[in-house]
Amino acid sequence: MIRLATIGTSSITRSLIDAVGLVDGITVTTVFSRDEDRGRRFVSSAGLAGVASVVSDLGELLADPDVDAVYVASPNSLHAEQALAAVRAGKHVLVEKPAVTTAEAWERLRCEACDHGVILLEAMRTEYDPALDVVREVIPSLGTIRRVRLSYEKRSSRYDQVLAGERVNIFDPALAGGALLDLGVYCIHALVSLFGEPLHVQAADVTIASGVDGAGTALCTYPGFVAEVCYSKITTSTLPSEIQGELGTLLVNGIASPTSLTVQRLDATSTTRTLPPLRHTLDGEVQRFVELVEENGDATYDQDLTAATLRVMDTIRRVTGRA
Numbered sequence: 001m002i003r004l005a006t007i008g009t010s011s012i013t014r015s016l017i018d019a020v021g022l023v024d025g026i027t028v029t030t031v032f033s034r035d036e037d038r039g040r041r042f043v044s045s046a047g048l049a050g051v052a053s054v055v056s057d058l059g060e061l062l063a064d065p066d067v068d069a070v071y072v073a074s075p076n077s078l079h080a081e082q083a084l085a086a087v088r089a090g091k092h093v094l095v096e097k098p099a100v101t102t103a104e105a106w107e108r109l110r111c112e113a114c115d116h117g118v119i120l121l122e123a124m125r126t127e128y129d130p131a132l133d134v135v136r137e138v139i140p141s142l143g144t145i146r147r148v149r150l151s152y153e154k155r156s157s158r159y160d161q162v163l164a165g166e167r168v169n170i171f172d173p174a175l176a177g178g179a180l181l182d183l184g185v186y187c188i189h190a191l192v193s194l195f196g197e198p199l200h201v202q203a204a205d206v207t208i209a210s211g212v213d214g215a216g217t218a219l220c221t222y223p224g225f226v227a228e229v230c231y232s233k234i235t236t237s238t239l240p241s242e243i244q245g246e247l248g249t250l251l252v253n254g255i256a257s258p259t260s261l262t263v264q265r266l267d268a269t270s271t272t273r274t275l276p277p278l279r280h281t282l283d284g285e286v287q288r289f290v291e292l293v294e295e296n297g298d299a300t301y302d303q304d305l306t307a308a309t310l311r312v313m314d315t316i317r318r319v320t321g322r323a
């Protein structure tokens with residue numbers, strides 16, 4: 001049984017704990033919070049009272065021989081340091097997206113994970129959603145691909161706080177907030193997973209009052225086609241993602257968690273496929289993590305995808321003047 005400790009007490013950790021409860025071979029035994037009282041309240045609201053202990057000292061958590069693995073769900077800027085400390089303490093690590101903020105930091109982290117013989121996995125739920133494999137299966141029927149447009153554009157309810165002049169973690173440049181790192185990462189990871197790394201990347205974005213990108217677009221060049229990646233936390237798109245081939249177009253209703261796929265053909269006929277509901281959106285990533293840890297498996301494929309995603313994001317941030 002993998003004894004997991006969590007870092008972060010927001011809704012995503014709560015959700016991960018629910019997913020862990022559905023998967024065999026893993027259990028949450030420890031919760032870290034900077035504030036012990038908050039940690040205790042979190043443990044009881046997550047139904048872990050009497051099951052999981054609370055710690056407020058990360059060093060103590062990482063020194064605990066009864067912790068096998070750590071899930072990192074702190075603000076983005078903290079992932080690299082916390083994941084590195086966990087890996088060096090001999091813990092397997094499941095780290096929220098974006099795993100770290102640069103490809104260089106990821107290479108350093110994965111080398112350390114390799115040296116310490118532990119599994120390191122980015123918690124990129126889209127990659128472990130069976131819907132992405134259905135998208136992958138449909139693509140050859142579209143003929144030669146000429147255009148891809150993947151988007152995740154959703155106005156955050158917390159944007160109102162930014163407009164009111166308040167500081168909000170996910171819009172804070174000091175915590176590596178912003179639309180690319182929060183939402184664009186889903187599109188780019190899916191793009192790289194479906195089509196590989198682009199030859200060339202151009203980008204433009206919109207800076208908001210807090211100093212981060214509120215919205216942006218990247219244009220990625222592939223042999224024979226172009227891919228547009230649109231991300232926003234300050235506006236909402238009503239359009240599906242699209243993969244356009246010479247014989248047909250696939251519409252995906254939400255690239256981060258697809259639930260409906262429509263193929264429109266040249267003869268104007270179309271077929272819509274509603275995908276079966278998932279047991280839990282984070283189920284797949286937890287299953288994959290358990291499988292890798294239990295079997296001392298090879299995470300190279302997963303880690304390479306994270307690396308390629310971060311290289312694309314590095315370029316976007318460089319050309320938009322953010323790195």
Ligand SMILES: NC(=O)c1ccc[n+]([C@@H]2O[C@H](COP(=O)([O-])OP(=O)(O)OC[C@H]3O[C@@H](n4cnc5c(N)ncnc54)[C@H](OP(=O)(O)O)[C@@H]3O)[C@@H](O)[C@H]2O)c1
Nearest residue numbers: 008009010012033034035038073074075076096097098169
């Ligand atoms: N996979 C998904 O669907 C999904 C969804 C949402 C978020 N995420 C990812 O999950 C991570 C957390 O996102 P979030 O929006 O939940 O973040 P958040 O609420 O800003 O912070 C998460 C936790 O980190 C701790 N924390 C907050 N501010 C901190 C600071 N300044 N310094 C140190 N610790 C701090 C808090 O726990 P304590 O105060 O108890 O220590 C908090 O509960 C991000 O990497 C995000 O990209 C993933």
